[in-house]
Structure formats: C-alpha cells, structure tokens
Amino acid sequence: MKLVTWNVNSLKVRLPQVLDWLQTNPVDVLCLQETKLTDDKFPVSEIEAAGYQVVFSGQKTYNGVAILSRHPITDVVKNNPLFEDEQQRLLTVTIAGMRIVCAYIPNGQSVDSDKYTYKLRWLDALSQWLEAELKQHPQLALLGDYNIAPADADVHDPALWEGQVLCSDAERAAFQRLCALPLADAFRLFPQAEKLFSWWDYRQMAFRRNRGMRIDHILLSPPLAARCTACEIDKLPRKWEQPSDHTPVIATLD
DNA sequence: ATGGCCTCGGTTCGAGGA
Numbered sequence A: 001m002k003l004v005t006w007n008v009n010s011l012k013v014r015l016p017q018v019l020d021w022l023q024t025n026p027v028d029v030l031c032l033q034e035t036k037l038t039d040d041k042f043p044v045s046e047i048e049a050a051g052y053q054v055v056f057s058g059q060k061t062y063n064g065v066a067i068l069s070r071h072p073i074t075d076v077v078k079n080n081p082l083f084e085d086e087q088q089r090l091l092t093v094t095i096a097g098m099r100i101v102c103a104y105i106p107n108g109q110s111v112d113s114d115k116y117t118y119k120l121r122w123l124d125a126l127s128q129w130l131e132a133e134l135k136q137h138p139q140l141a142l143l144g145d146y147n148i149a150p151a152d153a154d155v156h157d158p159a160l161w162e163g164q165v166l167c168s169d170a171e172r173a174a175f176q177r178l179c180a181l182p183l184a185d186a187f188r189l190f191p192q193a194e195k196l197f198s199w200w201d202y203r204q205m206a207f208r209r210n211r212g213m214r215i216d217h218i219l220l221s222p223p224l225a226a227r228c229t230a231c232e233i234d235k236l237p238r239k240w241e242q243p244s245d246h247t248p249v250i251a252t253l254d
Numbered sequence B: 001a002t003g004g005c006c007t008c009g010g011t012t013c014g015a016g017g018a
Helices: A011-024 A044-047 A114-136 A170-178 A222-227
Strands: A002-007 A031-034 A053-057 A065-069 A073-078 A089-095 A096-102 A140-145 A217-218 A227-232 A247-251
Touching: A002 A096, A002 A140, A002 A217, A011 A031, A011 A217, A031 A247, A044 A053, A053 A073, A053 A089, A065 A089, A065 A096, A096 A114, A114 A140, A114 A170, A140 A247, A217 A222, A217 A247, A222 A227
Parallel strands: A002 A031, A031 A096, A096 A140
Antiparallel strands: A002 A247, A031 A065, A053 A065, A073 A089, A089 A096, A140 A217, A227 A247
16 A cells, blocks of 8 residues: 655646656555646546546645545545635545545745744644544544654755744644654654655755755554555656656555 | 746736745
C-alpha cells in the first residue's frame, strides 16, 4: 500500500505530469494540493480513465485539494467541521479501512502577517478535528503540504530561516501538537540522508543548488506507523519541464 | 541588491506562494 502527497501548483498545468507519474508509480492513494480549479473544471474523466477514483474540493485561483484512489472512497468530509473557512484546504475520506486526510495548510506569508495568525488558528482547529477523528478511526493518515519545516534538519540554511515563516517556534509547536495526538512523521521513522527536501523555490536556481525545505509530510497514527516500511521523496518530477515547485512524498505500508 | 520565478485572472500588472 502506497500513500502519496503532492502539491501540484495548478492541476490544470500539471495534469499531464500527474498522469505520467502515476504510469510509472501505480500508487494506492494520491493526495493533491493547490489544484487551483473550481469543481466544475476538475478533470474527472482523465483521472478515472487512468484507473483512479477521485474526490475534490476546489475554488477559483487558489488552494484546492483532491484525493485519487485505486480503491473505493467513502465517508467524504470537506473542510473542518470545527472551523469556518471559505478556503478549500482540507478533505477527509475513508479508503481501505484507513481515514485519509489531505491538507493544504496555510502558508502564513510572514510571521507579522494576518495570514500567519490564520495559519496558527487553522492548525489549532486541525488538531481538534483530528483528535476527534482518531477516536473513531484509529488508522489515520494526514498527508499534505504543511508549510512547516519541523526541524533545522529540514531546512537548507537554518540560520537564514531562523524564526521565519515555515520555521517559527509557534509553527513547529503546532506540528509537534499533531505528533502528540499521536501521529508519527513517516519520513523520520527511517534513517535518511541529509538535505532531503520536498520543495525548492523557482528562483535563484534553488533546485540545482538544493536550497530547499522539507515541508510536505505524511503523518501516521500508531497502527499505520507500525505497518510503514519506507518513506521517500521522489525528486524526479522537479527535473521535468515546467515542474511544480513541490515533489511527491511516498509512504509504503505493509 | 529586501529581487530573481511561476500561476492566475484578466489583460500586459498585482496577488500569492514559500
């Protein structure tokens, strides 16, 4: 069983790449963020033709999440019932006995921004929602673009980013509150090479210089963490023409 | 050098991303 998260930065632009990637990576569940499509424009037939069921929650221009699955999808919940939000950032479903949560956590822009306050409130409400969900669904996975680098090891230049958005103490504390639910960072269940990232800025040749951050994560509840045998970042799509600035993160479960 | 790039909407620039 393979669970994947990928911020595609516009599914309209990236659909061919998603379908190409699935051809060589026939995964079970693929969570997408930043689809940037209203629901009436979602490419349902193309995805179904590739052998996947799909649910989605989108809006014009910004945000938008989707879950693709090779197995039946049931019990769909859009957004967080505990948090009034016009932005489409959260989608929860059941697949193969697992509660799958796809999240596009707010970016926050900068620590002195209203968007940062919104990010922290959003994260607080997410923790509350997941705490309740975990009671009913012990097998739960939270996949998405967290817009948080959990530790300095997840940042190309920790000194440059110290205290900045994505790395601030409050954001990292919110990440740790998710981990305390408890949920385990699948990537850190295994020995990993240094300087492995999931996002690189489009500017300054950041990818070629590996000036990136690990901000896309898969968190697993204890029963799923116990089944997890690997967690990898696939850098290949970042090398393609017209790439997303994020790459897929893949968790393998027995 | 307080920017560099990409996407969208809607026009040829501003907002947002991270």
